[in-house]
Amino acid sequence: MIIQTVSKKLRTVVALTLTLGLFAGSAAQSAYPTKPIKLVVPYNAGGGTDILARSVAAAAGESLGQPIVVDNRAGASGMIGSEYVGKSKSDGYVLLMTAADTHSVNPHVYPKIRYDAQKDFTPIVQIGYLPYALVVNPKVGANNLNEFVALAKKNPGKYTYSSWGIGSSSQVAMEMFKQKTGTELLHVPYTGAAPAMGAVVSGETDAMFVPLSLAVPNQKAGKVKIMGLGAPKRFVDAADIPTLAEQGVPLNTAPWIGILGPANLPPEAVQQFYKAVSQAAEKPEVQAALRTGGLQIDVLNPADFKALLATDFERWGATVRQAGIKAQ
Numbered sequence: 001m002i003i004q005t006v007s008k009k010l011r012t013v014v015a016l017t018l019t020l021g022l023f024a025g026s027a028a029q030s031a032y033p034t035k036p037i038k039l040v041v042p043y044n045a046g047g048g049t050d051i052l053a054r055s056v057a058a059a060a061g062e063s064l065g066q067p068i069v070v071d072n073r074a075g076a077s078g079m080i081g082s083e084y085v086g087k088s089k090s091d092g093y094v095l096l097m098t099a100a101d102t103h104s105v106n107p108h109v110y111p112k113i114r115y116d117a118q119k120d121f122t123p124i125v126q127i128g129y130l131p132y133a134l135v136v137n138p139k140v141g142a143n144n145l146n147e148f149v150a151l152a153k154k155n156p157g158k159y160t161y162s163s164w165g166i167g168s169s170s171q172v173a174m175e176m177f178k179q180k181t182g183t184e185l186l187h188v189p190y191t192g193a194a195p196a197m198g199a200v201v202s203g204e205t206d207a208m209f210v211p212l213s214l215a216v217p218n219q220k221a222g223k224v225k226i227m228g229l230g231a232p233k234r235f236v237d238a239a240d241i242p243t244l245a246e247q248g249v250p251l252n253t254a255p256w257i258g259i260l261g262p263a264n265l266p267p268e269a270v271q272q273f274y275k276a277v278s279q280a281a282e283k284p285e286v287q288a289a290l291r292t293g294g295l296q297i298d299v300l301n302p303a304d305f306k307a308l309l310a311t312d313f314e315r316w317g318a319t320v321r322q323a324g325i326k327a328q
Helices: 004-027 048-064 075-088 100-109 144-154 171-183 193-202 212-221 267-280 283-291 302-323
Strands: 037-041 070-073 094-099 120-128 132-136 160-163 188-189 207-211 223-232 255-262 296-300
Touching: 037 048, 037 193, 048 094, 048 255, 048 267, 048 283, 048 296, 070 296, 075 094, 075 100, 075 255, 094 120, 094 171, 094 267, 100 171, 100 302, 120 267, 132 144, 132 171, 132 193, 132 212, 144 171, 160 193, 171 188, 171 207, 171 223, 171 283, 171 302, 188 207, 193 207, 193 212, 207 212, 212 223, 212 267, 255 267, 267 302, 283 296, 296 302
Parallel strands: 037 070, 037 094, 160 188, 160 207
Antiparallel strands: 094 255, 120 255, 120 296, 132 207, 132 223
């Protein structure tokens, strides 16, 4: 009788311990976040990535129950902010929202880069990609992609293209185009997207790859002609603009936009933040803001984003190597 009573008490204690353990585990999983999160943007405030980041941060912060504070750490083609995050504590409170330039392009262009794009970061979520438009000055005399390619092939080295810097995604996008079409255009780098686009508008240069947020207003004003989109599909808010692939040039020049953290982030933090961004991207007001910024919304989970990063690292890198692009 005594043995049965002790056994019953023992079973009760074990059951209670297991129950408390389950509650403790549940509490640990839901503990993140317990304080504000810093979302580093490695570009200037007011720029395209910054505007997109602030739209996502506000909505995702509501889902997480903690504010997400955008911290601009611009400089060195995005490498200053990226390095800062890559060397931050792996607790989920310092994250990076960036574009393909910092992780798919820069490692191949800059010999003295101070972070490892593949080893120093944890992929969290791709939010989407920027469908770059190939634009030309109206004086070039091309009304469509085939005409532009024909002119460039007939006059190798005559036409110029602008970019927002040596090794930028705008330059690498055009080098992809040149390699795919067998054309030769001369590169003229500028110190930003606005002056590079201004050069095409003024006729100082003949062409460039540029985000739709710059291409469409200038096309409507008659200042440039859009030859097509270097993207997997047509942009939802510019359905009349065909892709390059539709016109016989199968080429994807669209850089990804996504969020990463330092290496070895806790899985629960990764999943919580991914979930919050996914929910934010479903809100109509956020979708409208992202599309206005020229972003094709295409949310990828951590595993799929990691796979994309590996693929794009090689894809952009191959173009950089073939073109011999190097920056100091």
